[in-house]
Amino acid sequence: MTARNVLWIMCDQLRFDYLSCAGHGSLATPNIDRLAARGVRFTRAYVQSPVCGPSRMSFYTGRYMRSHGANWNQFPLRVDEPTLGDASKALGVRNVLVGKTHMRADDDGLDRLGIDRASDIGVHVSQCGFEPFERDDGLHPTASGGGRTRYDEHLRARGFGGANPWEDWANAGDAEGGLASGWLLAHADKVARVDEAESETPYMTRRAMEFIADAARDGRPWCLHLSYIKPHWPYIAPAPYHALYGPADVKPAVRDAAERVDPHPVYAAFMDLRVSRNMARDEVRARVIPAYMGLIKQIDDQLGELFAFLESEGLADTTLVAFTSDHGDYLGDHWLGEKDLFHDCSVKVPLIVYDPSPAADGTRGTVCDRLVEAIDLAPTIVDWFGGRPRPNVMEGRSLLPLLHGRTDLPWRRYAVSEYDFSMLEVRAALGLAPRDSRLFMLFDGRWKLVHAPGFRPMLFDLADDPDEVRDLGGDPTHAPEIARLRDLLLDWALRDHARVTMDDDAILAYGPATQLERGVMIGYTDEAEVAQARADYGLD
Structure with a gap:
């Protein structure tokens, strides 16, 4: 059989509804749409945490946040935590990174075990099981010692000088009297100073194609994780993408004045964050969202280049392609900025999977409304390469049966997501200890429960309230529904998730x-x- 490969594309902070195939009225994404026409678009895909680091660690391990323990950005992933890279290596597959992982190595664990970071095993566990063809997490401001990545050196070699070309060129515009920093929302409507061809998204696309060409000489099957840094902030786009959309293309914010009347204490604290107060302002949304859309359009154009390259290399018929995001973006919806809570615009993500095998012919161009979780992609990839996902390690489920039309199989009854907000000022505002600064979401396809230890729950009925603007958690008439959902959450929480060293088959034998x-x-x-x-x- 011809060697199989995987191209796993992830955007950063891309909302599920900012694609034309998902119904956006102004933003055209024809290349992503064509991928959906060849594969399956999953309409209810949920991440395991609505923030970059823990969400990605769940994608890369196939495990819930409560299992891998990397609860927030820059929380190290344990040196012994099993990853997709471990499963791929056992199958003879190169698990390769171009772009972002947001993974931080477990330095204490490496030191304790005496592992040299430059050794093969040291690189493997320090890079979340990836072979880092191009590692760039996309955020290297001057204040934290930026300007050290390969991309920065690339910009310098092309004449974009200064101490930090990422900050001064790729993510800044020109203003009277100096630079207009893309960090500042007031400058989102400026044009980035870098040439479009040298901006982050085309650069990463070229690097992905360079790997694919290099891999052809190697001959081994590969899983390439192309992890785009955009449309994550700083919100600033290069020409011509900075001017493709304007305030008229900005959809009205999904929010209701009633949400600000006696809100849940945790929700109120998040609404009071600086980013929420600013993103709730219409004039800020009118500047930021067109830039956000332009960055998405640039990604779509680059994917057109990449997909054409796969065709020219004769790989389109043997490469499974998955397209998704690590979480969404509130963009002022629900009076919030960033992505910290569990409304669908934050915790639900786009997910399109194209399986080129004949077994998937019957589902091409369809949509699937099964409850899917981010942890399902790792076992799907293992399954695609002919391996058997180990259920005592990977807590997700392979999507291949759904791609092959197996609608008769039992599926999950609910999706779960978690959030540890101990690193935010919300914790101090609420007077909580770090161990108590946790939120848990359970969604059963209609009812969404947010369990907030120490506080009343939040509850939304997405059948009657698809915009999630009416919190029913304080209504005593919904106590039975809350109790039912809490029982499901307890059922999930009590499942064994630590027995990774003893396989189910060994127990059965x-x-x-x-x-x-x-x-x-x-x-x-x-x-x-x-x-x-x-x-x-x-x-x-």
Whole structure:
């Protein structure tokens, strides 16, 4: 059989509804739409945490946040945490990165075990199981010692000088009297100073194509994770993408004045964050959202180039393509900025999967409304390469049966997401200890429960309130629904998630015959009974 490959594309902070195939009225994404026409578009895909770091660690491990423990950005992933890279390596597959992971290595664990970071195993565990063909998390401001990435050197080599070309060129515009920093929302309508061809998205696309060409000489199957840095802030786009959209293309904010009347205390604290107060202002949205849309349009154009390259290399018929995002962006919806809570614009993501095999012909161009989680992609990739995802390690489920039209299979009843907000000022505003600064979401396809330890729950009925503007968590008439959903959350929380070293098959193979074969004779009365048991078990 011809070697199979995987192209796993992830955008950063791309909302599920900012694609034309998902119904956006102004933003045209024809290349992503064509991918959807060849594959399956999943309309209810949820991430396991609505912030970059923990969400990505769930994608890369196939495990919930409560399992891998990397609860927020810059929280290290344990040195022994199993990843997709481990499963790929066992199958002879190169697991390769171009772009962002937001993974931080477990330096304490590496030191404790005496692992050299430059060794093969040191690189493997320090890069979340990826071979870092091009690692760039996309945020390297001057204040934190930026200007050290390969992309920065690339910009310098092309004449974009200064101490930090990422900040001064790729993410800044020109203003009277100096630079207009893309960090500042007031400058989102400026044109980035960098040439479009040298901006982050085309650069990463070229690097992906360079890897694919290089891999053809290597000959091994590969899984390439092309992880775009955009449309994540700083919100500023190069020409011509800075001017493709304007205030007239900005959809009205999804919000209601009633949301600000006696809100849940945690929700109120998030609405009071600086980013929320500013993104709730219409004039800020009118500047930011056109830039956000332009950055998405640039990604779509670059994907057109990439997909054409796959065709020219003869790889389109053997490469599974997955397109998704690590989370969404509030963009002023619900009076919020960023992506910290569990409304669909934050926690639901686009997910399109194209399986080129004939088994998927019957589902091409369809949509699937099954509840899908980010942790499903890792076992899907393992399954595609002919491996068997280990359910005691990867908590997700392979999507291949759904891609192949197997609608008869039982599926999950709910999706779960978690958030640890201990690193935000919200924790101090609420007077909480770090261990108590947690939120849990459970969504069963209609009802969305947000469990906030120490506070009343939040509850939304997406059948009657698809915009999620009416919190029913304080209404006593909904107490039975809350109790039912809490029971489901408890069922999820009590499931074994730490037994990663003992495979299910090994447990199923263990029994009385195994003990007897090892000479363990617990409960037997005499030699005759042992002899009979050995005969019954076929040990003689």
